[in-house]
Amino acid sequence: MSTRLRYFLAAVLLCAGVSAALAQEQGQYRSKIQLDPLGEMGKGSEMSAAELERQIDSIDDPYARSSAGRFLARHHVQQKDYSAAAKYYQQALAADGLSPVANREMLRELAQVYLLDEDFAAAAGALERALAIDLLPAAGDFLLLAQAHYRQGDYVGAVAALDGIGANGLRLETGQLRQALALYYRTGAFEQCEDILQQLLTVEPGNADNWHLLVSVYLQQNKRRQALDQLVLARENKVSFSIEQLQLLVDLQALDGNPYGAAQTLQQAMEQGEVPVEAASQRKLFELWLQARERDRALTALEQAVSSSGDPELYLYLAQLQMEDERWAAMEKTLLQACSDQLEDRYVSRANLLLGLALLKQRREAAARRAFINATLVGGAQAQAAQWLKFMGAAPATEAELRRVRGPCYGSEGKREEPAAAVVVPADPVAAVTDTATTEPWLDIEIKTVPATRFFYSAEGGDLPALLGRVRDLGPRLNVSLVKAGGTAGGPLHVLAVPGGQYGLALPLRGTAQPRGRYRLYNSAPFKCGSITLREKIANPAELLDQFTAGLVALGYEPTGEIRVLLRAGEPASHELQLGIQ
Numbered sequence: 001m002s003t004r005l006r007y008f009l010a011a012v013l014l015c016a017g018v019s020a021a022l023a024q025e026q027g028q029y030r031s032k033i034q035l036d037p038l039g040e041m042g043k044g045s046e047m048s049a050a051e052l053e054r055q056i057d058s059i060d061d062p063y064a065r066s067s068a069g070r071f072l073a074r075h076h077v078q079q080k081d082y083s084a085a086a087k088y089y090q091q092a093l094a095a096d097g098l099s100p101v102a103n104r105e106m107l108r109e110l111a112q113v114y115l116l117d118e119d120f121a122a123a124a125g126a127l128e129r130a131l132a133i134d135l136l137p138a139a140g141d142f143l144l145l146a147q148a149h150y151r152q153g154d155y156v157g158a159v160a161a162l163d164g165i166g167a168n169g170l171r172l173e174t175g176q177l178r179q180a181l182a183l184y185y186r187t188g189a190f191e192q193c194e195d196i197l198q199q200l201l202t203v204e205p206g207n208a209d210n211w212h213l214l215v216s217v218y219l220q221q222n223k224r225r226q227a228l229d230q231l232v233l234a235r236e237n238k239v240s241f242s243i244e245q246l247q248l249l250v251d252l253q254a255l256d257g258n259p260y261g262a263a264q265t266l267q268q269a270m271e272q273g274e275v276p277v278e279a280a281s282q283r284k285l286f287e288l289w290l291q292a293r294e295r296d297r298a299l300t301a302l303e304q305a306v307s308s309s310g311d312p313e314l315y316l317y318l319a320q321l322q323m324e325d326e327r328w329a330a331m332e333k334t335l336l337q338a339c340s341d342q343l344e345d346r347y348v349s350r351a352n353l354l355l356g357l358a359l360l361k362q363r364r365e366a367a368a369r370r371a372f373i374n375a376t377l378v379g380g381a382q383a384q385a386a387q388w389l390k391f392m393g394a395a396p397a398t399e400a401e402l403r404r405v406r407g408p409c410y411g412s413e414g415k416r417e418e419p420a421a422a423v424v425v426p427a428d429p430v431a432a433v434t435d436t437a438t439t440e441p442w443l444d445i446e447i448k449t450v451p452a453t454r455f456f457y458s459a460e461g462g463d464l465p466a467l468l469g470r471v472r473d474l475g476p477r478l479n480v481s482l483v484k485a486g487g488t489a490g491g492p493l494h495v496l497a498v499p500g501g502q503y504g505l506a507l508p509l510r511g512t513a514q515p516r517g518r519y520r521l522y523n524s525a526p527f528k529c530g531s532i533t534l535r536e537k538i539a540n541p542a543e544l545l546d547q548f549t550a551g552l553v554a555l556g557y558e559p560t561g562e563i564r565v566l567l568r569a570g571e572p573a574s575h576e577l578q579l580g581i582q
Contacts, residue, residue, distance in 0.1 A: 049075045062097030069095060070106055077109075082117040086110060104130045111144060115151075124148040124157070131164075139170040146183050155187040162192065174203055185217070193217045208240045215248070219484050224476065228252040235265075246275055248483065250288070255476040259291035279309030286317075312338045312347045319354045332358040339409040346448075349380030351409040356388060369394045374405045378413070383445040383555060445551050450527040450564075450578070453491075456482045457498050457506035458518050464503050464563065465541075467495060471567060474505050478519070487513030495565040498522055529564070529578040530557065548579055557581040 053072055059065045069092030076085035089110040093103060107130035114123035127145040131137055142165045149157035162180055165172065172180060181196040197214040204210060211234040218227035231249045235241070241249070246269050253262035266285050269275040282305035289298035299321055306314045315338030322331040335355045343351060356371035369392065375385035376397075405414030458478060460467045467474075475493050482489060490510030498504035499522060506522065515521055530552045549559050562580035 056091075062095045064097070065095040066092040066097030066102075068092075070098075070102075073106075073109070073113075077113060082113050085113050086117070086122075089113065100133050100135060104133050104135060107133075108141065108144075111148070115144075115148065118151075120148045120151040124152070137164075137168050137170065139165050139172050139176055142168075142170070143176060143179050143183075146180075150183055150187065158183055158187050159189045159192070162189075172199075174200070177203075181213075185213075188220075190217045190220045205237075206239075208234075211237075211239045212241075212245055215245075219480060222477070222480070224252060224255065224480055228256055241269075241274065243275055250284070251479070251483065254288060254291070255479060259288045260294070263288035263292055263294070263297070277308070279305050279311060279314070282308060283311075283314060306334075306337075312343055312351070316347065316350055316354065319358070323354065323357060326361070328358050328361040332362070336408055342414075343409060343411050345378055345411040345413075346380065348378040348405060348409060348411040348414070349375045349382065349385070352378075352405070352407065353381040353385050353388075355407075355409055356385065360388070360392070365392065365394075368392070370401070370407055371409070373397045373401050374407050374409065374414075377402065377405050378411060380448050381446050383447060445548070445555065446531045447555070447557070447581070448529065448531060450529060452526050453524050454509045455494065455496075455498075455506040455522045455524060456485065456487060456509045456513055457496075457504040457520055457522050459498050459500055459502045459504045459520070462502055464495070467503050467505065468565065471495070471505065475567070478505050478507060481516065481519050482507055482509070482513060485513040485516050485519065487511045491566075493567040495567070496524075497562055497564075527562075527564070527578070527580060528582070529562075529580050530555075530559075531576055531578045534575045534577060544577075545579075548577065552579060552581055 049072060052068055056065065056068050056072065059068055069088045073085045073088035073092060076082070076088065089106055092098070093106055093110075096103075098106070107126045111123045111126040111130070114120070114126060124145055127141055127148060131141055131145070142161050145164075146158040146161035149155075149161055162183060165180070177196055177200055181193060181200070184190075184192045184196060194214065194217055197210055197217065200207065200210045201214070211230065215227045215230045215234075218224075218230060228249075231245070231252065235249065246265070250262045250266045250269075253259075253265060263285060266275065266281065266288060270277050270281055270285070275281050282301050286298050286301035286305055289295075289301055299318075302314065302318050302321065305311070306318050315334055319331050319334045319338070322328075322334060332355065335351060335358060338347075339351060339355075352371045352375035356368045356375060359365075359371060360368035369389065372385040372389045372392075372394070376382045376389075405411065407414075456478070458474070460470070460474070471493070478493075479489060488510045489507040491508035494506040494508070495503060496506055498506065498520075504522075509521070513521070530548070532548060552559050558581060560580035560582055564578040564580075566576040566578070568575060
């Protein structure tokens, strides 16, 4: 061995001895693992390192051989030659010339070398060897081992490594808590996430992300009540909420059977500028107040939504509420506002039917007749309009009147005409109009084609009556799962035939969502059907279904047997039953 090499090796051994002494004092309590390349000592040492590398096999003393191997390993780390670094770490460990504390440090460094080289299995093996040494373990070793398992796709191993922290009575610093939380969350260990987040809330009570992430963790486990309680507590603690988080709070309150509280939350958020005062939020507020049986507040919210949006559908809702209150002049005004521009064809029939009712109640029979005729010309409410014409004893429509819609409520195949002025006539009790709710069920049949719809659904078997009996339990779960999947409901809850020859519970999908668990996506074709609204509980569903089918046949349609039930909670109308037709 050359004199130069002897002096260099002596310097390496001296540094190794100092490092080992320091490690004995500090190694038991270190939680951060970091590589310690050559630093100042490495400057200008490349020639000596190369000579040491050539001569290392001739070193017999275990301490000197381990120290030289560790020096060369760190030298190659500095050079980013991780393969060579790993080789010399293994040689240093095999020589077994250093203390357990120093060996554990080398195993930690070796694990980091493997991680840098993306050899995650070898990194996990090195860390498991480090944890097997009979010394007080460090939390950082478990975190790094969990990371190595996670990078291999071994989620069970990652969770087991993280669980070892608590099993050994170790405590994590705030930064380490965040690392553990991220790994637990990514591996789906949501129950452990709860404990980590509770610890973070203790040390960081003002961190809004922790509050809302705990809500997400609860929802991932379908703990809807705990999620709601957490959001309410966060609100009481003045934690900041995004618009989406406020909407989630409102939805959970409504799903928990508290539409009044949900409406209060939404209205307060709108008043404080936390949620935009726009048609969508006003419409939701209207639906919530209606569910809460706060009719006046619901009407106020609907009027505001109508004013800000100009949405024809909202105008028609408002007209229907006004009809129920027998405010005929206000109803007519609302409908004329809805019809101030050309309507989409899907609204034309319903608008003309409601307009005809408003005019008839004001004893303007001629204008009512024209509106009802218009309602028979476009899909939607033809059957109901025809019955009103029959009830009025109106003269049959002329060929010109049947050619196209003419009046204030027209669509693509119509022409605008101003309504006739009101004519005062003597009161005639015989001409009092009966409520359509007193007619036979088939007289209220509406023929329409439901557009192709994208549904988020769960298949529930072929027993339709049994499924309807479980809607109260299954509906909230479906809605929460849709929120968790990244989508929102675009309409009322449906019970309908789904792929596989089964019935399912479904929500029209707004936005995008991913299938998850038992929940799937279904793109339905356009559905031509007859429709009736069920305004009260039906004593004999089978009899109603037979009457409905007979009514469709009487109208000249052939039922296909496909059934859909729309469960409208919070809309002016109640549930809707649809039967497919050809």
